[in-house]
Amino acid sequence: MLTLATGNKAVAAAVKEARPLVIAAYPITPQTEIVEQIAEYVAAGELSSQYIPVESEHSAMAACIGASVTGGRTFTATSSHGLLYMHEMVHWAAGARLPIVMANVNRSVGPGWNVWAEHTDAFSQRDTGWLQVFVSTVQEAYDATLMAFKIAEHEGVLLPVMVNLDGFTLSHIMQSLETVEIGDFLPPMHLPHAIDVEQPCAYGPLTGPADYFKFRWDIERSMRDAPGVIAEVEREFGERFGRRYGPTEDYRCEDADILVIALGTLGKEAEVAVDLLRAEGVKAGSMRLRWFRPFPDLDLRGRDVVVIDRDYSFGFGGVLAHSIRSKTGVEPFSVIAGLGGQEVTYDDIADFVRMHTPGTEYWFGVNGHV
Amino acid sequence: MTEIRKEEFILKCTSACAGCGGSLCLRYVLKAAGPDTVLVVPACCTSVIQGIYPATAVNIPVYNIAFAAAAACASGMSSAFRALGRKTNVIAYAGDGGTVDIGIQALSGAFERGTDFLYICYDNEAYGNTGMQRSGATPLGARTTTTPGGKPTTKKDLDRIVEAHDPPYMATACSAYPLDLYKKVKRALGIPGPKFIHILAPCPPGWRFPAEQTVEMGKLAVKSGMWVLYEREYGSLTISAPSKAAMRKPVPLEEYIRRQGRFRGITDAALTELRHQADLNLRRLTREAEGIC
Ligand SMILES: Cc1ncc(C[n+]2csc(CCOP(=O)(O)OP(=O)(O)O)c2C)c(N)n1
Numbered sequence: 001m002l003t004l005a006t007g008n009k010a011v012a013a014a015v016k017e018a019r020p021l022v023i024a025a026y027p028i029t030p031q032t033e034i035v036e037q038i039a040e041y042v043a044a045g046e047l048s049s050q051y052i053p054v055e056s057e058h059s060a061m062a063a064c065i066g067a068s069v070t071g072g073r074t075f076t077a078t079s080s081h082g083l084l085y086m087h088e089m090v091h092w093a094a095g096a097r098l099p100i101v102m103a104n105v106n107r108s109v110g111p112g113w114n115v116w117a118e119h120t121d122a123f124s125q126r127d128t129g130w131l132q133v134f135v136s137t138v139q140e141a142y143d144a145t146l147m148a149f150k151i152a153e154h155e156g157v158l159l160p161v162m163v164n165l166d167g168f169t170l171s172h173i174m175q176s177l178e179t180v181e182i183g184d185f186l187p188p189m190h191l192p193h194a195i196d197v198e199q200p201c202a203y204g205p206l207t208g209p210a211d212y213f214k215f216r217w218d219i220e221r222s223m224r225d226a227p228g229v230i231a232e233v234e235r236e237f238g239e240r241f242g243r244r245y246g247p248t249e250d251y252r253c254e255d256a257d258i259l260v261i262a263l264g265t266l267g268k269e270a271e272v273a274v275d276l277l278r279a280e281g282v283k284a285g286s287m288r289l290r291w292f293r294p295f296p297d298l299d300l301r302g303r304d305v306v307v308i309d310r311d312y313s314f315g316f317g318g319v320l321a322h323s324i325r326s327k328t329g330v331e332p333f334s335v336i337a338g339l340g341g342q343e344v345t346y347d348d349i350a351d352f353v354r355m356h357t358p359g360t361e362y363w364f365g366v367n368g369h370v
Numbered sequence: 371m372t373e374i375r376k377e378e379f380i381l382k383c384t385s386a387c388a389g390c391g392g393s394l395c396l397r398y399v400l401k402a403a404g405p406d407t408v409l410v411v412p413a414c415c416t417s418v419i420q421g422i423y424p425a426t427a428v429n430i431p432v433y434n435i436a437f438a439a440a441a442a443c444a445s446g447m448s449s450a451f452r453a454l455g456r457k458t459n460v461i462a463y464a465g466d467g468g469t470v471d472i473g474i475q476a477l478s479g480a481f482e483r484g485t486d487f488l489y490i491c492y493d494n495e496a497y498g499n500t501g502m503q504r505s506g507a508t509p510l511g512a513r514t515t516t517t518p519g520g521k522p523t524t525k526k527d528l529d530r531i532v533e534a535h536d537p538p539y540m541a542t543a544c545s546a547y548p549l550d551l552y553k554k555v556k557r558a559l560g561i562p563g564p565k566f567i568h569i570l571a572p573c574p575p576g577w578r579f580p581a582e583q584t585v586e587m588g589k590l591a592v593k594s595g596m597w598v599l600y601e602r603e604y605g606s607l608t609i610s611a612p613s614k615a616a617m618r619k620p621v622p623l624e625e626y627i628r629r630q631g632r633f634r635g636i637t638d639a640a641l642t643e644l645r646h647q648a649d650l651n652l653r654r655l656t657r658e659a660e661g662i663c
Pocket residue numbers: 392413414415416436437438464465466467468469494496497498499500505
């Protein structure tokens with residue numbers, strides 16, 4: 001069905017289609033619309049999930065963990081301070097191999113209080129063992145949320161998935177949305193280690209180094225298998241519903257001499273910049289990174305690369321720029337832009353490409369090259 | 371007379387200290403709950419007592435969870451089980467630190483939401499797992515590793531906090547009265563909604579008394595009136611038999627205090643204050659039981 005929806009409403013609509021057994025969540029700007037819409041679905045009887053209006057995000061994730069281990073599908077949504085507040089449980093969910101799906105509406109972190117888009121919140125959970133996907137349109141928010149359940153619950157993955165969408169620039173903008181009837185694309189969840197009172201065992205007890213190490217390796221092994229599962233799920237989704245996704249979304253990249261790499265809505269904005277630059281005779285392309293964990297293999301040989309980071313690791317550099325440098329060996333032009341919701345237009349992005357100097361870092365709107 | 375189930379769910383290989391009141395309680399809690407039960411355990415001595423992976427000393431599923439998260443995790447689990455049409459008992463079994471301090475927000479939230487579960491706080495009056503630091507439940511004057519001169523403030527009144535949530539069932543118990551505990555757990559599990567049991571669990575290394583005196587120490591706590599056994603079902607309070615007996619012929623508080631190394635050097639003022647609070651508590655409870663509150 002074709003409708004108009006915000007990014008938040010699209011996520012809620014996908015959750016409705018996925019029919020989780022339990023949803024536990026706590027409101028925070030700009031995620032609120034997701035939890036409100038889900039509460040309405042439940043109140044109206046359109047969704048039969050147990051909705052637990054917990055008293056904090058730490059409890060939201062703890063409740064999802066308790067529910068997930070019974071073998072039921074679970075969902076939560078948060079943002080920024082909420083995500084940081086649940087951090088301990090974010091680790092726990094992955095370590096416990098629970099296929100929880102969480103929407104994170106990307107927002108900056110205080111102080112000062114700032115509710116606008118930034119990716120620092122998601123990156124602060126980088127090493128927790130969650131898969132992380134970044135989306136750029138309302139439709140993609142919907143599709144990625146549906147696929148997230150299938151990927152997380154796949155027996156070769158069994159890890160939680162975080163669907164990241166930019167606060168306001170995606171969560172609150174209206175675009176057309178084609179909803180689907182999910183059918184058997186999403187079969188009932190099967191958790192091999194679900195609690196069974198007939199087969200009592202201890203979950204997460206004291207564990208010595210040898211076994212602990214094996215459990216950690218097992219998470220990494222699944223992370224390494226995940227790209228194959230993701231590709232399979234995205235291919236099946238494309239065949240069934242006609243929309244195709246991959247680890248990156250490439251726009252005019254084939255013959256490009258210079259690539260812009262960014263996440264979320266900035267990656268989409270870059271496509272317009274590419275058209276502007278092409279009109280000037282600059283062979284630019286946009287490679288919007290969708291999956292951040294597991295980090296995809298990228299072939300960037302022989303091209304210049306401009307990486308836009310809507311985040312910063314203080315004392316180190318842009319997280320995305322450094323990830324790309326260490327994964328591919330290229331020396332990108334690292335642009336720090338959009339912090340705290342700073343506006344970054346396609347003209348600005350075209351400027352980044354025009355001024356690019358490989359191996360340097362540029363803070364947009366502050367002091368130029370550093 | 372109540373028949374206590376013969377079946378054991380705590381196997382003979384726990385790593386509890388000798389004379390551990392907390393694991394004694396768990397044994398009776400699980401006997402009362404039976405095999406269709408999941409225990410949710412935050413960081414505490416009970417996380418250690420279970421043994422080391424892949425061995426376990428508990429013969430029902432135990433879900434270990436982060437320190438602050440027992441009530442919230444149990445909340446999600448209970449919702450899921452009920453949605454799946456299963457009656458499985460969900461019991462959060464947490465220490466006093468995981469209850470009165472770091473876990474109180476999750477506990478309050480779960481009770482306010484009417485979660486169908488039983489929350490048990492076994493109270494050894496300090497952080498046992500990490501080597502006996504003070505908790506909010508440590509009594510006035512007790513020495514812990516972070517209150518080397520004796521705790522300067524009084525024990526947080528957890529029961530009045532829980533009572534403010536108006537749960538359908540709440541009770542106190544003590545490891546020295548296993549039959550009383552057993553009956554209370556059975557009673558609690560027969561009632562829908564959030565239930566709460568607060569168990570005093572003497573801890574020989576923490577309280578500094580010989581390991582063979584755990585039962586005696588629990589009895590002295592009750593007989594001296596420091597710990598009052600009662601249950602409150604749908605708002606109606608009954609003082610339990612051992613405490614009723616103690617009220618008729620109380621043992622002097624010093625009997626209880628003197629036997630524990632943690633109270634060594636306690637000041638007269640602190641002792642007077644402890645006595646005053648015990649009296650106040652007992653008076654409040656008896657008035658409520660008699661319907662004069
Ligand atoms: C967030 C967090 N902070 C601190 C700890 C360390 N820690 C583990 S158990 C514990 C004390 C537990 O005390 P209590 O709840 O009274 O249980 P007991 O050990 O006495 O049985 C502490 C401080 C932890 N595991 N997690």
